[in-house]
Amino acid sequence: xxxxxxxxxxxxxxxxxxxxxxxxxxxxxxxxxxxxxxxxxxxxxxxxxxxxxxxxxxxxxxxxxxxxxxxxxxxxxxxxxxxxxxxxxxxxxxxxxxxxxxxxxxxxxxxxxxxxxxxxxxxxxxxxxxxxxxxxxxxxxxxxxxxxxxxxxxxxxxxxxxxxxxxxxxxxxxxxxxxxxxxxxxxxxxxxxxxxxxxxxxxxxxxxxxxxxxxxxxxxxxxxxxxxxxxxxxxxxxxxxxxxxxxxxxxxxxxxxxxxxxxxxxxxxxxxxxxxxxxxxxxxxxxxxxxxxxxxxxxxxxxxxxxxxxxxxxxxxxxxxxxxxxxxxxxxxxxxxxxxxxxxxxxxxxxxxxxxxxxxxxxxxxxxxxxxxxxxxxxxxxxxxxxxxxxxxxxxxxxxxxxxxx
Ligand SMILES: *Cc1c(COP(=O)(O)O)cnc(C)c1O
Numbered sequence: 001x002x003x004x005x006x007x008x009x010x011x012x013x014x015x016x017x018x019x020x021x022x023x024x025x026x027x028x029x030x031x032x033x034x035x036x037x038x039x040x041x042x043x044x045x046x047x048x049x050x051x052x053x054x055x056x057x058x059x060x061x062x063x064x065x066x067x068x069x070x071x072x073x074x075x076x077x078x079x080x081x082x083x084x085x086x087x088x089x090x091x092x093x094x095x096x097x098x099x100x101x102x103x104x105x106x107x108x109x110x111x112x113x114x115x116x117x118x119x120x121x122x123x124x125x126x127x128x129x130x131x132x133x134x135x136x137x138x139x140x141x142x143x144x145x146x147x148x149x150x151x152x153x154x155x156x157x158x159x160x161x162x163x164x165x166x167x168x169x170x171x172x173x174x175x176x177x178x179x180x181x182x183x184x185x186x187x188x189x190x191x192x193x194x195x196x197x198x199x200x201x202x203x204x205x206x207x208x209x210x211x212x213x214x215x216x217x218x219x220x221x222x223x224x225x226x227x228x229x230x231x232x233x234x235x236x237x238x239x240x241x242x243x244x245x246x247x248x249x250x251x252x253x254x255x256x257x258x259x260x261x262x263x264x265x266x267x268x269x270x271x272x273x274x275x276x277x278x279x280x281x282x283x284x285x286x287x288x289x290x291x292x293x294x295x296x297x298x299x300x301x302x303x304x305x306x307x308x309x310x311x312x313x314x315x316x317x318x319x320x321x322x323x324x325x326x327x328x329x330x331x332x333x334x335x336x337x338x339x340x341x342x343x344x345x346x347x348x349x350x351x352x353x354x355x356x357x358x359x360x361x362x363x364x365x366x367x368x369x370x371x372x373x374x375x376x377x378x379x380x381x382x383x384x385x386x387x388x389x390x391x392x393x394x395x396x397x398x399x400x401x402x403x404x405x406x
Pocket of ligand 1: 192
């Protein structure tokens with residue numbers, strides 16, 4: 001028996017408007033790019049556009065120091081190396097995140113150790129992280145997933161008590177603030193991504209922020225082939241990568257940064273409305289909020305569906321139904337990173353070589369989340385009220401027709 005209402009079964013789709021456009025740009029962006037082109041100064045060692053962006057971005061994130069670089073993945077690796085994390089050190093990471101969070105540890109010869117997440121927010125659980133600390137632990141990477149913010153009071157305290165580097169993976173949280181202070185400035189180092197899907201984008205790109213001068217100097221060196229800030233061209237006092245971005249990226253990021261706050265407000269209004277519209281719908285639970293999040297980055301709209309009863313196949317059927325309703329880009333989200341064979345193989349290889357234990361990671365909450373989560377990309381929060389109401393209608397329709405999808 002099928003409900004004719006579902007678009008999958010020939011009913012009218014709940015959403016008749018296309019996904020709101022992303023990225024957003026106009027002649028201002030084109031002019032900025034052409035200006036760099038005509039200047040002939042295409043690299044940041046020749047021009048000053050990236051440097052200007054760095055100052056603007058650092059200020060936007062309430063940070064004393066900010067450096068731009070080529071992507072968010074290597075921002076994490078640079079942060080770890082700048083903070084002194086190296087061979088055999090353990091780095092605590094959540095398993096519900098993009099692979100880069102764990103891969104960054106492996107890139108510097110360190111061992112990613114997984115600690116489970118909170119079932120209501122998908123964020124790294126400070127208690128689980130605390131329980132994973134050993135005498136080899138050197139860093140924790142709380143991820144501000146979806147634009148929500150990990151418990152930075154707890155993580156900053158863990159960092160102080162156990163002398164650990166805290167790296168805020170803020171790839172999804174540009175503009176988010178914890179009790180009034182922007183992410184990236186709340187502990188040791190913050191890392192950001194400007195990849196195509198992110199709320200601030202130049203196609204690719206990244207940044208690191210800190211309030212600590214020593215860490216700032218080390219970050220600069222990691223990005224600039226080990227050079228000394230203010231030093232000579234061939235003065236390399238440590239071994240560093242070349243992770244610089246181009247002036248073209250810097251120019252685009254400056255114009256895009258000018259739009260960010262207004263876009264974030266729009267997304268926030270729509271997300272709050274979506275929360276309201278879904279609050280009484282049985283079978284779907286949008287992620288919890290936290291009053292300490294004085295500004296939510298609104299990168300993803302995350303929901304769990306008790307209606308799936310932990311059945312990932314039913315989740316996948318519902319996802320197809322949502323796509324048919326017009327909700328393009330809705331995603332079943334991450335797969336458990338603590339079960340990723342490549343990551344676990346590399347982690348074990350390092351631990352084995354050094355004679356360190358690497359117990360099979362146990363993260364039951366993440367396993368559960370990966371069976372019943374669906375998220376929407378940020379662009380769905382950039383529509384008007386009618387778009388948001390039709391998004392809620394699509395979700396409601398699918399979740400109330402769940403028995404037709406079994
Ligand atoms: C996007 C992302 C990254 C990596 O950024 P890239 O710029 O794509 O390399 C790292 N961590 C998280 C949580 C991300 O979402």
